[in-house]
Amino acid sequence: MPxxxxxxxxxxxxxxxxxxxxxxxxDFEWVPGIVELCRAAQSAGYRIIIITNQSGIERGYYSEQDYNAFMQFLSEQFAARGIHITGALHCPLLHDDVNRKPAPGLFLQAAAKWGIDMAASLSLGDKERDVRAGISAGVGRNYLLSSTATDSAATAVVATPQDLIAFL
Ligand SMILES: [Mg+2]
Known part of the structure; x- marks a missing residue:
């Protein structure tokens, strides 16, 4: 679907x-408000895509298999709450200039894979590198989840995921 x-x-x-x-x-614990945000985004017609740096794989803290098993678990947790995750892309590398955020590679792969209109899309992350990657990939609005940040390239800084519902 383009x-x-x-x-x-x-x-x-x-x-x-x-x-x-x-x-x-x-070790899984929901960030408060993320389920509510995802429900609202899904209702508003947004696909939900996870873009994640996972240098713990190259660092040897866990394996690709461990990562995949956890993501399956996470997908089931969302599904049990009525939320469908379109997909997830990750970068397992510690040093990578293409896919590891703040590089935009994973966002661009997702755009091609799922036919995403980037200018009409949103991103949310808790690090400035998430915001930078979204901007570089052409995501229309990029939000930083933080209760303390004051200097950010983000469209806005939100204290909880639920604060983003007003911007959907
Ligand atoms: Mg993060």
Whole structure:
């Protein structure tokens, strides 16, 4: 389906609480408000796509298989709450100028793979590199999830994911 709008989400610190290199289901904890945001975005016609740096793989903290198993678990958690995740792309590398955020490669791959209208899409992440990657990829509006940031290239800084619902 061409020209779909997407809500691009970072994973750690945006979907799940960032406990440093999460890959075990028992370490999973929702960031408050993310389910509500995803429900609202889905209702508004956005596809939900996860774009995530996973240098823990190259660092040897966990394997691709561990990552895939966790993402399957995460997808099931969303599905149990009525939310369909279109897909997830990750960069396993520690040093990478193409796909690892702030590089835009994964966003561009997602745009091609799922026919995304980038200018009409949104991104949300908890690091400035998430914002930079979205901007470089041509995502129309890029939001930073932070309760403390004051200096950001983001379209706006939001304190909770739910704050983004007003901008859908
Ligand atoms: Mg993050």
């Amino acid at each position: 020209d779909c709008r997407a809500l691009f989400l970072d994973r750690d610190g945006t979907i799940n609480v960032d406990k440093h290199y999460v890959y075990r289901p028992e």
